[in-house]
Amino acid sequence: MTLEKQLIQKTYHEMFINEHEDSHPIRLLGEAFQEEAQKDVPDLSHIRFAQGEVYFHYKDFEAAIFKWENIINELEPWAKKNTADAYYELGLLSTAEDIYTTIVTDNPTLTTEVALQLFSLYIERGKVDAAVKVMKKTIDANPDYPNVTEIARTFFEEQQDWDNAIELAVNEAKRTESPAWFDMIIAYVEKGVTKSFAPSYFTQALVLLFGLDKGKFEELISVLWKSYQNEESYLTWLNEVNHLLLNLDINREENWPGLSGLHKETYFSFIDGRYFIKKIQEYIPDLLTNWLRLADQANVVLSSAAVLSWNELFPASISMSIVSEAEKLISMTDSDIDELDECLTLFDSIMNWAQAHEMGENNRLKWLVDQLIDFDNQHIFITGLSGSGKSSFVNAILGENLQDSPTSSVVMFKDADELAITEITDWEITNLSGFSDFQERMDRRRNALESIIEFKRPNAFLKGNRVAFIDTPGIKGSHHDRNEILKSLHVADNVLFVLDANAPFTEKERSILTKIQELAPEIPIHFVLSKMDTIADEQEAIRIFDETRSTIQTYLPESQVFAFSSQYEGSQLNDLQEFIRSINNSINIEDKRLAKLLYFIRVTIASLLQKRVDVENQLIESVRWNEEMLMKLTGAVNQLKDTESQKTKAFTKSYRAFKDAIEIDIAETVPNLLKECSALIKEDSNFSKIHMELNDEMNRRLQDFLEEQVMPKYYRLLQDWIQRCKEEFEEGQEFLNEMSESFNQMYGDERLKLECDFKVLDDWRRDTDRMTSRFQLDSINILLRRTPSQFLLKSAGKLFGALSQNKAMLYNKYKSFVENEDYSETAKLVCQQFFRPFELFEKSLERDVTMFFKSPLTMLNRSVEEASAGIQTNQEMLNNMNANPEMFRDPLTLFEVRLRQFEWMTVAGKGMQTIY
Structure with missing residues (x-):
């Protein structure tokens, strides 16, 4: 074991112990210490260091620290590290950290061990940032130290410190x-x-x-x-x-299926209509170049076609060497891609984009494409001039009289297990309930060519010959109708043109055939010579048939002609069956249908580009129309407000006119009525109470006058006034009816219904009936008021009332007073009481007139808001379209790139010609 490993594991003390001795290490080291101490120049540091290790292993950390603090030789840095380890074990982490950070050494092993201890200490103390810092410094200094990078990786992952974990990796x-x-x-x-x-x-x-x-x-x-x-x-x-x-240095021979697939996926995501060209134009050339360099066998043709199609629409964006290589590869490599599936994917992408950008549902186009992938049936397109006998021919084949009048829509007849009739337009698909609905559709004349009807039911002839008939309306002189009819031409595998034997192959029919050949030169055209039973002479019929066939084959050498007679339709079915089988050609039908599908895709792209122009023109027209409508609606609102104001003034004025007349009548009548009460004063009257008796009588007479004369007159005037108001209101309603009719003609819809609230009149009648049904005058103090003359007169009465000699004088005084009194103030009080119940009615006239016109005004204001919003919305859309023309143009351009790509892989690659 190396010295450094002993120092790391704290087994340095084993150098002083004989493994065969049974004595305790502490005793052995003590004896060694005593022996060394007897020397003249003792070196006790090594023994102290070893003693510290033994104490540490026996968890006597304080003794170990004491020993290690007295090391003064080359082991001193290790002794410091061990001392810090001991403090660490004692839980004195701060002291341990201080010692670790003061250790200075050139020994990379010791430096790393100290760093790892600090790392553990920092983790225990929650100092994550410090732990990261010390660990990264350790890896930079000594990355090959055992387990250091693994420790770091584990730590970073546990902390979910992915940035440092990734940097380390x-x-x-x-x-x-x-x-x-x-x-x-x-x-x-x-x-x-x-x-x-x-x-x-x-x-x-x-x-x-x-x-x-x-x-x-x-x-x-x-x-x-x-x-x-x-x-x-x-x-x-x-x-x-x-x-x-x-x-x-990449080449495709090394096989890169993953990268090839990613290049394919990325390229198609770029050209699926989500990106503007300016955003991806700088990336695609390099992307295609790399794809071609590493494309696996399954994608060589596809990547080559992608290079060639992109280069066609954006010349010089890809190096010529790559373009040349793509041309070479596409001509030499067989493709095993599912071409039909790829083309349908492209078509679906275009349809989804169109729907997302509010370019219509395009149901009819989707239906036509669905027919192209129906390889179980060949499609025979039956057409001809109106009156050529086409309907009779179709009915004969179908075995019943399905069409009792000329066809108005394109109808596809197919065999099926059960009856199902569906009408398809661009905007909706409708399931028809049965023959009656079908016949109703056939009898239409308006917008009939905007739909296709799919008629499915069990039919032995269609099933046995595996055909579907596309029956078309008879072609007339209108170029528009002709073009609409021929829109469905490309779904056909053969054209069967019906001629009238009485006037076959006319100049008009040749003109239509020329148009068909221009639109679809690859579709074979054959002929049915109908109405042969109308030619009485058999030899003449044979001559007409031979001459017609000869003339046709001069123009169309490959065409066949079938003679048909409605009188012999039953016996002709076998011959007709042989004729149908002879003209059907199922060779390469998948390739032919694929070419047609590409045609429909190209037509769709072109039509969507045109729709963009149409949308812009529609927005411009919509803004102009809404501006015109806004001007007219604003004028109508102002007119209605003026009408409302005029009616309010007129009604208020006329009401006040007859009210004023009533007031004058009251003001003139009341004084006379009160003065006449003087006749009630007699010489023998009780003058102490006469003033009260007169006051009561005057009030009674006023009550009778108001209730019996004034109120009935006022009621009649009110009813006359309400009738005149009604006439005025009706005149206003008539004006609004004319206004709404005018606006609805401009809208093309019954959008505005400007109905006024005639309940106002009912409310007026109810209120006036209630207020005039009865009147009760509150008692008025006419003679009891405390004016000076009345006071004196009343006082004199009280003083002298008992004196008979004064009665003549009082009689004259009272009579003169009642006859000469000014009753104008009383008349005013009477008027106030009489009209008080009508004050609220009068004040509410303006509000009621406003209520009468409220609904029309609200509707007109709402229409003004809608017109303003329409202008703003359409103008914003127009501005966006003009500011971002690429929003429509770029996706369609990229769809065209994909289309050319598939053409390179399919039509051109197989030596076929495109059909446009």
């Missing part, structure tokens, strides 16, 4: 080139704790690993790639890894 992997440390890095990456590190942090380790173990290199680069995929640093990683791979 990367540094040790580069230092030791040990596979175990590279495995540790891979484990950390898979654990997801490396994402905070910049991608470049791992580059040197990857370069080193490439030379050591290419399999593990692929594994590490793969897990790093996946870990960065959903992080902000993903593009930085791609840039780093692309440059790394470009500078390494």
Whole structure:
């Protein structure tokens, strides 16, 4: 055992003990100490050091410390370390720490041992940062010391200090080139704790690993790639890894399936419509270059096609040597990819993108694509001019009169186990309940060509010949209708053009055939010569058939012609069956359908680009329309407010007019009514009470006057006024009806219903009936008021009432007073009492008129808000579209890249021609 190992394990004392002696080590060392002490120049430090070890092992830590404190030779640094160990065991951690930190030595082993003890002490004292610091310093100074890196790794993991754990693993992997440390890095990456590190942090380790173990290199680069995929640093990683791979000597013969798959996945994620081109344009050339360099056998053709398609749309972005290599590889390598599945994936991506960007459901297009992948049936597209006998021909094949009128929609007839009729439009799919719904659809004329109807039911002819018929409306002169009908042409494997035997192969029919050939030159065209039974002479019928067939074959040498007569449809089915089988060609049907699918994808991309233009134009038109509507609606709101104000003023004025007239009537009548009460005064009246009797009578007469004369008159005036208000309100409602009708015509919908609240009139009638049903005048002090003249007169009455000689004088005085008194104040009080119940009614007139017009005004204001919001929303969308034209253009451009890629792999690679 080496001296350093003895010092570490505290077994230095074994040097002084003979293993064969039975005496206790303390006794032996004591004897050795005494023997050394007898020498002239004793050296007791070695023995003291050994004694300290024995005391330490027997847990006599104080004795050990005493011995080690007296060491003055080369063992002094170890003695200090052991002293600190003893204090550590005693639990005096602070003292131990102080001693550990004062030890100065050049011995790397002692330095490391002290550091490891400090590390443990710091952990025990909860000083994690200090523990990390001392451990990292120890690794930097002496990384090869036994277990030090393993201790550090375990500690970092326990503390979940992943940054330091990863740093340790990367540094040790580069230092030791040990596979175990590279495995540790891979484990950390898979654990997801490396994402905070910049991608470049791992580059040197990857370069080193490439030379050591290419399999593990692929594994590490793969897990790093996946870990960065959903992080902000993903593009930085791609840039780093692309440059790394470009500078390494990589070739596909070494087989890199993992990296090849990651390049494929990344490339397709870039071109699936999620990214703008300007964001990925700098990364894709290097990505494709590397993919081509390391593509495994399953991806050589795909990577080559990706290079070529990208280079087509972005010339000179990839080096010519890579492009040339891609051209060479794609021409020499067989592809075993599932081409149909890849194309359908592309189509689904486009559809999902279109739906996410509110570009429509595109149900009809999806349905057409579904028919292309139905390889169990060949599709025969049946068309012809209106009146050519096409419906009779279809009915004969289907075995019943399914169509009793000309077809208005495109209908696909298919064999199925049970009846199912479905109507497909771009925006919805509708299941029809049966024949009646189907016939109703067939009788339509408006928007009929916007849908396709799928008619499935058991049919022996269709099943036996494995065909589906696509029946179309008869073609007329309209170019629009013709183009709509021929939209479904590319789903067909054959075209069956129905001719009228009475006028076959006319110039108009040749024009339509030319259009069909322009649209789909690869689809064979054959003919049915219908209505042969209308030609009476058999020889004439044969001549017409021969001449027609000859003329057709001059234009279309490969075309066949079948003569059909509705009178012999039963006996003709066998011949027709042979004819159908002769024109059906199932050779390479998958390749042909694949080419059609690519056509539909290209048409879809073009139509979506056009939709973007259409959307922009619609937004511009919507903004303009909403601005116009806003101006008109604002004007309507102002008009309605003016109407409301005018009505309020008119109603209030007319109400006050007849109220004022009543007030004048009361003011004029009340004084006369009260003065007439003088006739009640007699010479023999009791003048001590006459004033009270007169006051009561005056109040009674006022009550009768108001209740019997004024109130009925006021009631009639109120009813007349309410009737006039009703007429005014009806006039206002009529005005609003005209306004709403005008706006609804502009909206194209019954959106505005400006109905006023006529309940206001009912409320008025109810209130006026209640307030005029009865009137009770509160007693008014007419003669009992304490005016000076009344007071004197009343006093005189009390003084002289008993004196008969004074009665004539009092009689004259009272009579004169009642006849000449000013009753204007009383008349005013009477008016106040009479109109008091109507004060609230009068004050609420303005509010009631407002309530009458509230609903229309609210609706108009809401429409104003909607128009304003529409302007703002559409203008923002328009601004965004103009500010970010790439939002629509870039995804569709990338879809086109994918389309060209599949064309390189399929149509071009097999020597076929595209169909556009």
